[in-house]
Amino acid sequence: MPAPSAAPAGHAGTGDSTVPGPGRVLISYAGPERPWAVWLAHVLEQAGFRASPVHWEVDRRDALGGALEDLRAAGGRVLLVLSDWYVRLADRTDEEWMTACREVTERHPGRMTAVSVTHRPLPVGTALLEPVELWTVSEAEGSPARTGPARRPGRGPRRHRLPARPAPRFPNDPPLVWGAVPRRNVRFTGRDALLLDIQRLLTDAPPGAAVCALLGMSGIGKTQLAIEYAHRFSNDYDVVWWVDADTSGTLRERLAELAVELGLTAGSEPGGRVRAVREALRRGEPHRGWLIVFDGWDDLEEAGELLPQGPGHVLITSRNRGWHDAGATVVEVPAFLRHESVRYLTGRARRLQHDEADAVAIALGDLPLAVAQAAAWLSESGMGVDDYLRMVLEGEPSEPYGPDQVSHLSRSALTSWLILIDRLRDTQPHAAELLALCTCFGPGAIPLGLVRRVPPGELPEALAEAVTEPRHWTRALGTLVDYSVITREHHGPGDEAARPEDDVVYMHRIVHDIVARLTPPDLRRTYQRLVRRVLAAAGPGNPQDARLWPRYAELLPHLEPSGALSAAEPDVRRLVLNCLMFTYVSGIYRAGLELAERVRARWEELFPPDDPQMLDLTVRQGNILRAHGRFHAAYDLDRAMLERLRATPGTGRDVALMSATSCLAADQRFLGQYEEALQLQREVLETALALRGPDDYLTLLARHNLGAGLRLLGRYAQAYEIDVETLHRRESLLRTRHPATLGSSLACARDLRLMGRYRDALARQELGVRLHVQVLGPLHPQTLRARHNLLLCELRATGGPETDAGMSGLLEQMEQVHGRDHYVTLGLVVDLGNHAREQGDLDRARDLIAEGESGFRDMLGPAHPVSTGMLSNVALVLQAAGEHVDALALFEAALAGLTATLGPDHPWVLGCALNAAAGRNVTGRLDSAENLSRDTLRRARRALGADHPFTLSCEIALAADLRALREREQAAKVEEDALQRLTRTLGAQHPQTLAARRRTRPTWDFEPYLG
Template structure:
């Protein structure tokens, strides 16, 4: 039964507390409703939440009367938006408040969440204001209005983690979520369904994609979800995902907000962020929104898992393979008409219905139509006449672009033609935006670089701040674009020079068609000039990478790729260098192809700019694993240089160094060595011993010598190169660090395990400090360190976990099929086989084998060598006949491509001799073992671990043939040498003493 009221607002506390409260709220204020519900529950008062948007067709008095069917108090959560629910004719709310509500004043109460003026008749509700007060005061006012004694807390106590955050307290981390749209309409059921799906999903799988066509309102829906349910999260982070580089940079910025210790390299930051989100440390309640992510490639590298939630907006149905799909339909008709009538109050319900039908209830054109009607107060009949007859359209209408109604283009032309008359500077801004890419547009760069050569009609943007702000405000008011601001890195104040805007891709397409094409060329020139001015000039410095990621999407639409301006061309090449340095190889390949397509139309193919383009492109292609493409490109350039009228010794030298690297990756080691030696000699002649290109050629020669199995020569070459690099470039230069890694690898392959380990530990420490723990180069160094520890024998504890971790991080950086990831897979499979996990070892060995075959072709030495590892797994599993067949084939293939004395051939022969023995062919095994030992002594020396393994293997075969005297002598000599060189407790020594048959692991390494 309802409680009787005995006094006015000041006397609320004198009443008995209600036993039940119906909390009535618009969906927009769900966070407040949740907070009110929890506070009431904590004080023993039952509450029911009622989201309310009464149908316009139902009389308001009837809708309010339905609320009174609930017992107890009805608490209305008010702001000025509340009285637009419906929406209704002017005066209807005041009439009902003065009549029906006043007659039932004892049943109604209200709280007010705004400082704006409410309808005069709301006085009957005696609302208490919760606007702008702290949580304690808000709770006190709420309880006072409802007559609840806050000292009598009889409800249940909730743990701290379950408490609903006070709505005016933002999440601890709030990252560039678009400003809340105060005109957001409807979608309540969709938002509620979305929340339930995310909340009910299993931990680690709470990911949904809002799927729909352009203009359907996916971004607005995601932004409203972030605001409406912000109290459920400690982190809300928005990632614009139209461009992959911007996406990676933006997602990686969360590392800074989380206080994670990382470098500036995007891949490193992304991995750190994903790991922190997976652990839920420091926050387990998180929401990450990826807006406009249409390309599912790379989803497994970025998409986070863990206790939080992921929301994607996309047009790509392929997201169903990664997330749960939530289809976003158009507005229902009630939502369409409600939005139109709120934004343009002068129109009637039938008129709103006619406009909604004209635009097919698609939100984006409806937003523009409502903005136009609301601002211009044009009659609907006149507006629809202009839309339908296209009398003012400047261009032919497309046939439903992006699924939009055909009439939308005419609707936009009405707006733009009116702006040409009333606010021509807004048209200047629009035209300029059309010369950028859609999505996030760093428009503030125009003001940041006043020295840029702007055309006369745009110079006001630099000199007239008031006009600049007025033009942007006009476009925002008409829902053409939205404003964004990203604060500076130092946390200082933002300004117009840092301002960005966001333009929907569909709006961008329409604006580009309808704005002044005559000035487009000048505006595009202005944009590319500004982009060039904004080039930091040093893409090797990771602190500049966020700026390059911001510039990259706008190169093509601005015409920068076709520019003949040397300053612009330098900026374009710097963006390409950024792609290389930041490991954005796919983006780099696409950019290089587009640059080449443009430059080839007007530039000499052997100009310095084209040669630099080729040099960068070939490195990126090799880094990405497209070795054959890099080789063909290098050959073509080399041929052009040879045919050129004027000799270019330096250009030819750079091409030769690059070709030598291509040949090495393609497995043509002998030819690579020949070309590399010639290039090194030429570099010394042209440049001297200590120039970077000379040192790079020397380092590459060391690599190819190692590929040829000439480990001592490789070591000698690397010692010389390292000494010169440290002197000329410094100990911390990238080339110096690479050469030091190579030297440690030489030492390990020579069997000097302790020296190799000591050097590689030092290498990793330096690279972690200089480059960060998850930089690509550091990851490779860490993989080499794991091999050093495995060979040295003293650091076996946690080695498997280390190798698995490196593999996981390699996969995140490169993908599963990249040659460095395949190397990590191969090495981890060897470790697992050695430690008895044959099932996983078999799976990984087959994956490495198939991956290398697909990448390199079956005849490549590396693709052949990994067969030996597959055979060892089969042999350990008892499949000895199959293992023997594979090893014999691998031995024949390696011998054919590398010659009989290469260490890879010797190792494969060691395994093949064991397989022959295990299959009962002991005499054949002994014959192969004897020949292998002879060759190993010649190639590697008497004390190399592989030579000693061959010696132990021969002893085993001889015992099988009952030639025990020779077997004993060979075994005893091998044990003495192993003890002296590796130590009595080294795994190789212990295994030989226990008469275990030795084996050889193939370490797949292309570079």
């Protein structure tokens, strides 16, 4: 056997790779005990020794004494870290251990010693090494004097000390946060070099970019590798959190749960908690050392929104090779090496000889999942290897049913599973029934215990006995575990399920696909009906109750496998609609869109378009499309629904018509059809008042939306009246801290700011933000909108001395929540660009404004009022840069375009006119500038009032034009009137008042707002 490598396992070492000298210690450990080896190396180095951890590798065919002698031959002293893993890797009898230990201690007294990190008995021969038991001690007790070399006679440690480095955590001390990492596989074999490669890739990655994706086909062992990594390297981290990422809903929910463990105040909404978690991880607060494992993350669509960044590490298992383009370092997970397959087979099925295990490994192509199943079969069945190989290579045990989802498996690997399933049907029928039942849930975590809540008389006869008799249930699950078909899960970290009804099992996707393909269609339909009933009974109820969202996230992956999307049962359809509502209110829009599309494809075959259930589906789907920024798709869907309802009148359709009309009005607001939207919204409110009365939830929602429509049309005072009434009614009927009430408070603050009542708006919005943070969390979408409005209120009321920093920080968080190209984020990009221009940072302003203008034009089209208004912001940057002619052309285009779509008196049109007049003035068109300024002032007084700050800006602009025409007396009179009003309205020291006194010509920033 060659001498073992002395390369440290994840330990910095000393930089000296030479053979250990008398003052050095070689620490021999099995891979899973790396935390002990690293910690021991640290304490020995602190005592003056020079320690080198090395993996323990020994071939079963080599003599144990020779392997130990090879360790000793490296020079210096040897410290064995004895554990179950260490002994299992050696795979020797007690007699062999006795002989080997006697030989090494007699030949080299005092040069080899040991520590024990297991509570189980060790081979008797290891007693000759006088192992020190460390598995029960504290870190203080595990002193260098007890660990071996320091207590031996002979040459002492070197006198010099190594430079201090951060101490690894004591292995008996778990990470501060340990998040439902699956149990360690006690049969995990090999992969040591691959694990070290992963650790090195993560450690050496630049800060914020430590993302490693383990790629490979199903059954290759990606998940087991990630589990072992999390356990083996756990003492490198303060936080280790496991996320089942098979579906977007479970991914978000599981990641959101970390907020509680980190002590974050983020409300109860999963989206807000996810954002709070990502922000905490990015900042490295409260913990810099973190590992997040995403298992089974194949859909990359939300990677930009959910993938954490920061000082920690991210490990992903996936079949999607797109992770390379998403910025992850990709690691291809290969099949077992042949010696790893052999070691696994001989370790599980101990009667196998090396050559027999080698033959089985060859037949199965070293695929880890197939090797594990074969080892379990050969261990449990007692079948001879020759017979097993004959069946695998030549047998045709069953004719499969259904589509082939496992074509990537070799014929021999697939046949090995078919043998097992046929055998279970013959010898363990209860286990076979539970196995078939599992495939009618989704793969991954399966709440199998829910079936025990069904009355036995209502269960299929073949299953009833297993469910009603605890010993049959326990034996059946135990058999499936023994054969490596499932693993047992539990609800809480470290807690076993308290009752059989809480049993959760885990089934690998490939096993799920194989068994599903081999289950007869009649049996599968029977069990699907049962699972649908179980899921419907477990439905939590009101999907708008955030406390119930974790339960909805657990049920979501099982809808499609159970056939719930095509079900005829009313309670199952209700569950599907509730799950769809859950995706909307919890903010997992992409998952909601995917679910809605699948449901629609099924339901269109079952129901006519005007069926009430199709209408419910359309409302939910349209809401998600709109929230996701797909306004045209939502409009087409909602308009078609409304047209169908209007074409087929009938009794009992008033509420449906009201809902459909409300949805279409919302679409029109986002698409810039403001007058049409307002007319529809008035119809909705009238209908709601007639059907529901003034204090119904839907009536208040209709009133709130009417205020939004008035605001978009620039009728700020009318919007405020509506919003104040809605706020008071919601405070009375709901509560002050209800999210809907907070939404009304935000609307009122926005109205006040647009009305020019900056101090009132600031006072209301400061309180509103505090309540938003307390109730919904700092990163909830509604909280972010409130914080955005607060920054604008501060800017208008005080000049906002810290506006730039506040906007930059908020923009970073909005990107986490929505992505950079979402309309909410783009709105903040534009406001930050406008502020940069005002501060004189023209390069930054140009980039941000160009990004916002392009983003809105691509999203909304060039004719949308927001796209048109953005031209004025672009022109302001050009004008500040001295490009006056080009700026004026854009000012005039914005003015003409908005006048045509919104009319001459809309505040946005007046703002464009204020800027266009400035452009005419600076290019020498003085008479035209004066005429436009005078007309704009007249219209502003009528639309906004004589004392509105914008109206007073128009007055200051007119005075500037009059001075340019040398009409100084009239200019002075206009200017003095404006200054008096500004002082009375805003105060003598307000930035706008001071700028007017300096005769700085005012301009108007367009704030893109969609509703």
